[in-house]
Amino acid sequence: MLRLLQRTPAITPETPDGALVQRAQKGESAAFKALFERHVVGVRRFLRDLLRQGDLADDATQETFARAHAQLAKLTDYDRFKPWVLGIARNVAFEARRVRQHDVLEDDDDSTPTAVIPSPDPERVLLDAELEKHFTEAMGTLSGNRRAALLMRLDHGLAYEEIAAAFGWSIPTVKNEIHRARLKLRAQLLPHLTGERT
Amino acid sequence: MSRCGRTAHLEAVALGEASPTLAAELRAHTKSCALCRHELNWLESESALFRQRAGRDEVAQLWKGVASRSGLETPPRDWPRVLVAMAAAAALVLMVGNAAPRASRSADGSPGDETLESSMLMTPAFFVEEESCSKLPSGVGFQCSPVVPASFLASR
Ligand SMILES: [Zn+2]
Numbered sequence: 001m002l003r004l005l006q007r008t009p010a011i012t013p014e015t016p017d018g019a020l021v022q023r024a025q026k027g028e029s030a031a032f033k034a035l036f037e038r039h040v041v042g043v044r045r046f047l048r049d050l051l052r053q054g055d056l057a058d059d060a061t062q063e064t065f066a067r068a069h070a071q072l073a074k075l076t077d078y079d080r081f082k083p084w085v086l087g088i089a090r091n092v093a094f095e096a097r098r099v100r101q102h103d104v105l106e107d108d109d110d111s112t113p114t115a116v117i118p119s120p121d122p123e124r125v126l127l128d129a130e131l132e133k134h135f136t137e138a139m140g141t142l143s144g145n146r147r148a149a150l151l152m153r154l155d156h157g158l159a160y161e162e163i164a165a166a167f168g169w170s171i172p173t174v175k176n177e178i179h180r181a182r183l184k185l186r187a188q189l190l191p192h193l194t195g196e197r198t
Numbered sequence: 199m200s201r202c203g204r205t206a207h208l209e210a211v212a213l214g215e216a217s218p219t220l221a222a223e224l225r226a227h228t229k230s231c232a233l234c235r236h237e238l239n240w241l242e243s244e245s246a247l248f249r250q251r252a253g254r255d256e257v258a259q260l261w262k263g264v265a266s267r268s269g270l271e272t273p274p275r276d277w278p279r280v281l282v283a284m285a286a287a288a289a290l291v292l293m294v295g296n297a298a299p300r301a302s303r304s305a306d307g308s309p310g311d312e313t314l315e316s317s318m319l320m321t322p323a324f325f326v327e328e329e330s331c332s333k334l335p336s337g338v339g340f341q342c343s344p345v346v347p348a349s350f351l352a353s354r
Contacts, residue, residue, distance in 0.1 A: 029270045036261060044257050062263035069268040119235075122242035127250040135247060155248045157213065186240055193243065 018078035025072055032072070035081060036065050042082075042156055043089050049151050050093035052140055060096055064089040083158050087166035090148050097144065120193035131192055138188035142181050149174055150181040202233045212241030 011020065011034045020038075023031035043064055048057035068085050075084050127135065139147055149167065152158040158166075164174045204227055210216040211224050228235040264270070 032268075032270065033261065033265075036264060040260060041255050041257050042252075044260070045252065045255050058260060059263075061257075062260050062267060065260075065264040066267035069264070069270070119237075119239035120243045122239055122246050125243045125246040125250075127247055131247075132251065135251070154213075154244055155252065182240075182244070185244070189247075 017081040021075055021078040021081050032069055039082060039085055043085060046086055046151055047089050047093055049139060050144060050148055051096060056096060060092045064092045083162035083166050086152055086156060094144060124194055134192045138185050142184060146177050146181045149177045153178050202231055205234050205237050208234060208238045209241055212238060212245050
């Protein structure tokens, strides 16, 4: 009987997502909870950035993980829980905002800043309350999809391939969207960043 | 504006994805290429902004909502009945143990070490790992639960 009990290995910080996904798919709720605890902070921040409302983000985070649990059997690429759950979060956010996903590529200002923008000194970048306000405002000027793509890359460290898979876009489209998002963000942040270098 | 073929590789440097060799080579290149230096400054500034923002993130207690929506509050359905029965038997052992003079109980209500020591429940695999509690950033609202399965506690 003890041998039966010992079949479930302990969950540690080193247990890879892929192993947790497989165990959760077999009904081990502790494994799913471990996935939740590992990713909830990022998913919640992602949703707050998309929805721009903290209370909506809390509910959307719970809905995202509830859907992830319900659909977990569909995740066959076990190691890709993070891009997969962020993809679900994006759908939840867009449903919440009633944004149709296919029309968002057009709702951005696609004029690319052409002037050379001076660059800030990265060692002097300090996100104080004032800068965070401008940062949030600048993020808010991006369309939902463009913002989601930028966040997945810069904030959540997803590869371009993973973002492309989550969005159903080509990799060049993802790169283009993120590039345009970056340029717009930079143009808006520059007046508020110190230590400019030319 | 002229272009440089290496600019596209700088993102991997700023995000820590480039190999140390490539990163060192590209950083050396930025000393002599104004275009790449300018781009790397921006990329690293963006990274700094996102990193600082992420560092102060807080999450409300959200697991309860997920668990209730997903039906995760109860023990897993496929948990072998024999384990449930064993947990109940073990609870009986503990209850007897608690009644004994040596029985101790920690401040959070979890069974004391002395009580558990003599129990067969010390089999490591029996205990549910909850170490992630202490690894969560401050403000994450999960309670570190006692290291015994929920069904075991429920049976007490
Ligand atoms: Zn260059």
